[in-house]
Each structure stands twice: as C-alpha cells, then as structure tokens.
Amino acid sequence: MCGIIGILGQTPVAPLLVDGLKRLEYRGYDSAGIAVIEGGHLASLRAEGKLRNLEAKLAGNRKAGRIGIGHTRWATHGVPSERNAHPHLTERVAVVHNGIFENFRELRLELEAAGRVFSSDTDTEVMAHLVTANLADGMAPLAAVQAALARVRGAFALAFLFEGEDDLVIGARRGSPLAIGWGAGEMFLGSDGIALGPFTDEITYLDEGDVAVVTRAGAVIHDETGRVVERPVTRTHGNTYVADKGNHRHFMVKEIHEQPEVTGRTLAHYLDLAEGRARPPEGIDFSRIDRLSITACGTAFYAGFVAKYWFERFARLPVDIDIASEFRYREQPLSKDGLAIVISQSGETADTLASLRYARVEGQRIAAVVNVRESTIAREADVVLPILAGPEIGVASTKAFTAQLAVLAATAIAAGRARGSIDDVEEARLVAAFSEVPRLMHEALRLEGQIEALARDLAKVKHCLYLGRGTSYPIALEGALKLKEISYIHAEGYAAGELKHGPIALIDEEMPVVVIAPFDRVFEKTVSNMQEVAARGGRIILVTDRKGAEAAAIDAAATIILPEMPASVTPLVYSIPVQLLAYHTAVFMGTDVDQPRNLAKSVTVE
Template structure:
C-alpha cells in the first residue's frame, strides 16, 4: 500500500526521492515525508496530504543531502496526520516502514520503560526506537536492524538510515515488497520498481527475511540467518514513461483504452496454429494438467471476480470441480484438499497480503501444484508458485483496476481451455474458444468506440445514491465488478445480484430512484434474464441494458447500449468495458478523485 524510496549517492538526492514518491502515488496514501542525512544529523519534512504538499514544504524549507529515505503512508495505526507520517526518528536513526507490526503494543511498553518517548500513534515508531537502542549498545546499523526485525511479528519492508553511519542505507523485508536498484556510484531501495525506472533498469528482488546494506558504491544482501546471500540481477523492460498519463485526463481512462493492446500482449506467443501452447504454464504443465482433477482459486477484490468467471469456465469446459474463495477467508480456516487439486492464486501486484499468505499456506498441503496468475514479474506470489501465467497488462496506476482485470480473464481463459483440452474437450468447441480469444483485441477496440454513448448515460447517474447491477452465469461476476467500480470511484452505493435472486429480496429496493444495470449477452440464459428484467420494469425501475447486438431488439429497457456479438469466452471481457467507462464518467461528473479514491490503495500489502 505505502511507498518507500531510499537513495545513497554522491549528489543531492532530495528531488529524486520526491520524484520516486510521485511515481508511487497510485498505491494510495494519506501523508508523505522525507529524511536526509545532513551536517546536523537526520533532518526531515513531513506533510499530511499529497506529495505536492511535501514539495511545497521543500520549497519553503529546503533540505539537501546525499543519503535519504522517503515514504507515502496509508494509515493503519493512527489517523492521517503530520505526527503519524513517516519517516520516524529516534536519536540518530530514521525509519520508513510498510506493513503492520502486530506486537507493537508490547514493544512500546518495553521501550517506554527504558525511557523512550513516543510522538506518534504508529506501530512503526517502535522500530526506530529498537534500532536506536541497539546502536546505543555499539551495534553497527545492519546488525541493529537484523536484531530488531528478529523481534517483529507481522509484515514489514523497512528502509533505515543513521547519522552514525553516513552514506549507508539498510533495508529489510518480510511479507511486504522491497527491491534494490543498482546504479553507477549510487544505489537505491524502493517498494516498487516504478519509483526507480528513471534512475536504473537493473534490480535485485529481495527474498522474505533478507536484510540489505547499501552504500553509494556497493550492495550486500544477507539472509534471515545473517549470512551473505546472492540475489539475481534482473533487467526491467518497462519504459520509464509507462506511468505517464499522456493525453488522457486520468490514468484510469488511459488504462481502459490500453486494453486492446494489453489483451493482445497477453495472447502473444501463447496461441499458434489454432491451439494454446501448453508450455506457457511451464515445462511440467502437460503432466500437471493431466493430474488435475479439481481447482481451488483464491483471490481478493477484482481478482476474485476474475476467479469467479474462471470457475464457470473450468467446470463448463473442463468438467472438473472448481472452488473460488476470497483469500482472507481461505487462509483462516482449515480447508479440505481433495486429491488432484491445483491451487490457483490471482493477484495484479503479486504482493496482495491475504493471497500471498494463502499461497504459502497451500505449500504445506497436498495440492498438485501452486499456480499464479499475476501482472508483476519477480513478485512474491510469482516466486512462490510452481506454475506462472503472466498477464502482461503493463503498469496499472489507477487504483480501480481495469486492464488488469480483463487480462486476468484472458489468461484464465487460456488456462481453462488448456485444462479442458487435457480432459478431452470436443475439438470444435476448443477451436471456437481459441478463435474467440484471437478476435478479442478487435472486439475491445470496437466496444471502446461506444464511449460517447456511455458518457451520455452517465449523466443520469451523477445525482443517484444507489444502483443495482444484474447478471447471470459468467456475467454475474461481471456485474459484481461493475458495481465495485462504481462504488470505488464515484462513491455511489452499488450492489450486484444474480438476476434470478431479484425476487428473493432485492426487488424491494427497486423504484424510480434506483437505476438497474443489466448485463445481457446472447447466451443460454438470455431468456431467463429477460424475464427477470420484466420484474424490474413492472415495478417502475429505470432499466439500463447492455446487450449483445443479436438480442438488442428483443429486450425492453429504458436505455439500451448495443455491444458487438461475441461468444462465451469473449463476452465477459467485452461486457466489462462499458461498466468501466460508466463508472469513470459518473465519477468525473461527481468530481471525485478518480485515480486515488478515498480510503483505498492500489497494492494491498496488509491484512
């Protein structure tokens, strides 16, 4: 959630620290701060609000230094405020931290008994005092950090500096991402490579338990036992301008319109000669698919909705049972694992705390293998999995996920088709599924041309406080995703229901002030859906129907948006697009912060 940047260099690092924080604004935050080593020791600036507020402070009271750390905070302990903003300081030590220290209360009481005073409500301040206390006992900074993290329960990524060791940065991670950037005469730390892309393309990805010591000339990694460790150097292929808005007003709108290319990239090199290349999953994929007799999908939020769609596909095409579960629920129960079950975790960032914890829990259970569908190479979830299917969405900056969702659907469709083929799917049905996927980039581009019509529909929603989304089959999760997008960025209360459930309660909500949005592809449930929508019309509800062009004339609604005809693999992707655009245009009309909606963060690395 929060963002970390650290730099040790021969030049002033303050502007690069601030630029790094700007690149991480998409993660969601409520305060920002920097700390640098100067001739007077550790000096810092902190501001409640945005990075621009921090910049304003820097303009009035400028700091400069060649070694510094910076942070954007998303509140977990203590309300958003300047006092609770990072970096935190104790004596000569300054710390920034992502994650949650679960035993902070006991540590706070111990430190207070030793005479340390606390100036914030955060869990992080105990880390600063513990490291300072170790240094007062004569411990070098790295050793002080190593001894401190051994006492922490929970999740953390840390960047630490000390006036006792000018030019040295120490980082540590457990359950929260931290990368090292390699430069010439300067070295970097960050929670996300996008903070460092203008400075370097060479990165080390730290493992859980690692502690790293940086000076401007050298980087040394130590494992959880304190032993020197080697971590492979990876070169990033992301362009430095990939996180720029360009001609678009918001990142979200840019990312919606990037979907034809993102889907094409996700398909590239994975289909040839009318079939999916099984090797996309890994060298042992063929044998593992043959052994797979059921699938357990675990995910959160938007990724969970993608998993629900995949569950329909896997059972319909492959004929094997598929259970889809929210990761935060799965990890806290004792699931029964039937023989031959494949574990499948889905995460845009690859660092989602609950999904990562579920994946680690699955390691000790009798699954055929653990598979990840993810957008970030070298992320924790990718590295923990035996099978990996990358989505190739590219950087997604807007908090409300768009292209990550549709590329997840495409990756999951590829997987479902290959599993179905391994289980004897009819050749004609398999070929039709492949053909639908190949046509998707064009169908998406065609659908995005409806933007103007959707913008006009959005004007009817701007003053509403509630909305109801309906779908059936694979389009119930699509309706759920549409409702989530609307509530995330416009702050309109929105709920999604399986349309057949209307008569079991939700119909009581329908009146002229409750817009009802129906997702209506031309599938085997279309006639059932039409009957459900008649229930809405009979009760005076204002009905918005997003329909396949082949059924547009047979559906009675107040507002009809006609989408291109598409099959059962393509339709969930195509019908998602107008729901994304509707949420976007409603949010713009209501004047909300589209890319950074209140209380939310992009990468959810805490429970």
C-alpha cells in the first residue's frame, strides 16, 4: 500500500512531509517524493529507494513552500525508479496516487494523440494529464478533478496540487482510504490516522466516492454525486504510533475495506499490468517442476485449496494440498523435482514450519507465501513470496487471505507461461482479468448494507451450511470458518455435489444455506443442488451475479448480486460478501469480533 501525505501549513512543509512519510513506511515502498508550491510554481523532489535518499536530496535543495504533497510508492505500472516515483507533474498539476487505474492505456493513447507528452511509465500520470487538459479547457480545479475521475476505472486515493494555488489541495477516494486532518490555520491529508498523528488529533475519514476541497480555513467535502456533505470528525491519539481503526467499529471491518487497495498493490507487484505479463518468481523454474505440494493451516489452507485449482488449470501441474498439521505425519513421499509451497500470514505457524522442515528433509525446494518477511518460515524457505498485506490486527484473517490468493494466482499464471500451457494471448487475458479485481472488490463492498440486513436474521440461528463448486468450494469452506470463528455459530462448508451424500439430512425450514455460485461452467450443477435444498424448505442465501440470479429460477430467501466477472477471479471478489456476512452476524450477536474467544493471531504451538 502506497502512502499519501498533504500539508497546508504556515511554515515550510518539506521536512514535515518527509516526517509524515516516515510514519507510512510500514506500508512498504520502493521510492518516495514530494511536491510543493514556491512562488506560485510547482516544484518537486523524488528519489528511488528509502526515504533517506529523499532526505539527502532535500538537504541540498531546500524547499520553502508552505503547501505540499508527498508519497511513498510501491511500484505497480513501471519499475521502481526516480522517473516513476510520485508526485507526477505537468505544467499545471501535481498528483500522488494510491491504487490502480485499469483503463490507463486507452486514456494514455487518447492523451498522446492530443499532444500530451508523458515522462513516466505509470498509470498515475494519466490523471495528471486528464486534469491538466480539463484546466486548459477552462474548468476550475474542482470541476477538472471531478471530470477526470468520471473517466477512470479502478480503486484509488488521490491528492492534487495546482500551479498558482497556494491555498488548495484536492483529495479524492474510491476504494483506497484517505483522511483529512484538522488544525488551527493549517490542514492535512493522509492515507490513515498514523500519517497524521504528528500534526493533529482531529481526523475526518472520507467515504467512498468523496472529493474534498481543502484550504487552510477547512475542508468542503462532496460525495460521488457532487453534493456537499458533512463527515464526522473523530479524535485520535495523535502522537502515539498505534494501530488505527479509522472510522470503523472494528479492525476486522477496516481490514475488509482495505482489500481493494491491498489486493491491487499485491497484484501489481507480481503482474506487469502494463505489458499484460506475470513476473516469474526468482528462484523457481516451473518448467522443471513435476508436482506441487501446498500446505497451510486454517484460512491460509483454503487459499492454498483455491491455488490447487489455478495451478492445475493454468499450468497443468498436479497439486497435493494438505493441512499442515497432517502433512508431515502422513509421511508423504515427495518428488525430488517437486516444489513445496507453505502459506502462513505470520510466518511463525508451528505446524506449517514443521511441514516446511519435513519437505526440506525430503529434498523439496521451498517457496513461502508470508506477510512477515523476517519470520522463521521466510528465513528457512528458498524463495519468499510476500503477500504485502500490511499489518492485520483482526484475528480472523481477511485482507491477508485475499492477498495470499493474489500471490498464488499470479504465480500460477507465471507457472502456466513457463510450462507452455498458456500462450501470450491467454496470459494477457488472465492478467487483464486480475487487474480488475480491486474495482470489483470495491463494487462488492457497496453491498454491505444489504448484507448487514441479512446478518440480523442469521444471528438468530444455531447452524448454517455453505455450498460451492470448483473454486467456490474453498470459499464456502472459508465462509463457514469465518462464521464459526467470530459469531460462534456452528457452520460447515461442503462441495455442493456432496450435499446428497449426507448433509441434506440437516436441511429443514430453520437451516440457512449460503450458496456461492457465480455464473460459471459449473453453475447449472450448483442450481440442481439448490433445488434439492429448496424442495426441503431450506432458506437459501444465494451469492451470484446478474446472470446467475436470472438463471437460478429458485425462490431464495435472499440473493446477493455481485458484478459479472471472469471465473478465474471470483475467489477474490466473492470472499468479500462471506466476510461481511460473518462480521455483521458477529456484531449483532455481541461477540468480540477482533479477538474471538480461544483464538490467537499467530499459532506458534502444535
């Protein structure tokens, strides 16, 4: 997750911008930069690498501007370099950006045809040129930004400076967080409360689609329709470096809402979105691997289960998937030309670490999918595939799960290309499909109100079934686990085809059945299983898309309709509603959502 800071101050802001960026280092970055207005003109400094490189440049080039924006960048479009670092400037505008613009290629071609000259490889520069073109057409800054936002697809947070405007920063968000900090005669923007901590303890978190016009006198916020709205001001522990819930009730729901940004960042690290290619992981030659062994615990195991489908489909590579606590005790014979993939958010999970060591003794090469690069599992693996999710505070994993899925999907695509089971065209098609995931996640989050209403009834039951086929089967398992973890309702996930082999005996008028069923090649089979439930009076909660809802022809108790999308990406997007359903059910039941009983974030004992 990239980081944003903006300051409208009374004294030179350059050193303050750098201080704010330092508090965002935990989000990860590979370059940094600032832009200020001096004497009415835009000026910037950027540097590849750590913030100390930017500080060194600043020491030799003092900036006196009292207004500025800063950014720490994690490379998405374009390699880590000074020319690709933010802010991006034109003759009229400076902009910093978290997120991904999905349609930047077509917009760039259009702008270049109109004579605009680009100086970077990034998607962000498109926004700078769009706004500049609108200003050239006579629009005021706010209108120029709003018109540009209407043309881009994706999830983002943005902050703009304007040539000649010494008392104006405009911020906007869609899918990525952005907050306003309030001061006396000065104002601030930041990616989160941590960034704003040194400057203020009064913070307003922008809602989805908001555009904020910030001056030293205050801020005027417009919602996505353009209407002026009020957003609450919250008081935080400004000068302490603590995990911040923002305007969310719990860390879990905050982390659910972070998923468009986190997933976009992770995908961009493993996929070359500009070229439509998957970056092969260093240290793994998939053309020489004859079998994969994937092992993990809990939610991470379900991520590996989804990956089994992807690796076998994209790379035609056979996969064994094991719960880590069973893996080494099964004494499975492992191929000398095989690869073991171990998955652990913390990188310290005892059973997963034991599995890694068993695979090592068996002569396997080890790849670790982890969130903590300094962890034991990461240190003992041959190849580390970081998920880049940032700190996850809630015990029930959400953003780490979808980040794990993102890493595994990209790796499966790279494996398919290396093994010749997919060609350039198919690789580009898959990469394009996954590049849309942050936007699709953002659209899924818009259904939260409907899901919350469903959760009120779900909170009254004692048992629940989840069904799915194909890659939706592991998501059904994950949905059931989430409900168990935080609401303490007994729930089970099943492959939909297994319903008639036992679980159907449980179906009655009191049994809710959550069916994960995108309109894909196994949809008709899933419909037949839903009919079996309906015939016995079961209460179906159908999670599907518009085509699925129309084709199901079943009187469901409720239908959650997600946007249509390629089947390959559904596990990431369909995770959102099952997470929200579990979360809101637990809230209605009054459980400790972030720290459910008997559970720990990192399980370091067998």
